[in-house]
Amino acid sequence: MATSRPRWPSGDHLIVGGADGCRTGWVICRRDADGALDIRVVKTLAEACEGLSILAVDMPIGFVDVPRPPRACEAEARKLLPGKASSVFPTPCRAALACMTHAEANATSKKLGIGINQQTFHLFLKMREVDALLRGNRKLKRVVFEAHPELAFARMNGGKPVLSKKRQAEGYAERLKLLSRHGFRTKVERLSGAARDDILDAIAVCRTATLIASGQATRLGPARQRDSCGLPMNIWY
Secondary structure (H helix, E strand, O other): OEEOOOOOOOOOOOOEEEEEEEOOEEEEEEEOOOOOEEEEEEOOHHHHHOOOOEEEEOOOOOOOOOOOOOOHHHHHHHHHOOOOHHHOOOOOOHHHHOOOOHHHHHHHHHHHOOOOOHHHHOOHHHHHHHHHHHHHOHHHHHOEEEEOHHHHHHHHOOOOOOOOOOOOHHHHHHHHHHHHHOOOOOOOOOEOOEOHHHHHHHHHHHHHHHHHHOOOOEEEOOOOOEOOOOOEOOEEO
């Protein structure tokens, strides 16, 4: 792992954001230079990117050609989240990602090393959306970064994973308190088309975006590691 400072557009009004997939699209949390938050649901990630200098997204970027070994950044992330490692879903290989049914994806992945579970398959549409967006607009590789909310919360918690469940009252309150302590106070608990834990995760990775913009974020995975389509394979927190 390493700390690095990627390039971003200069200006006095730096706006960063965090995005988490939800039932009707994406929850996007934008934070302006004054610290004000704007949280809403948008249909596409392309909409979420508009006007942002940095966008941290809770979705894989970059896919291996075979499922084993996994991306280095995933393996590193799991080691940093003892008791919460299962929150880092296994990223499919490119051949499986192209499949339209779980049965086909599972069979394809198994032939190459290991199968795909249903939980991961349910994220395929969002994964393909991010992949197509970045492959279609290479400039966005300087804007869109992969992040993970549980790594973000662990960093806010002094490096210790938050083991409580975010969908339960105790876990939700604990994470809300951490966000508030780090300057991300919000009263938004409900948005049409999104669960309240989706909102929490979008705010958490928005905090990661601020760290990326200031050069304080930590990168998992080798700096120059790219997949077969030239996309980076790193997780930031």
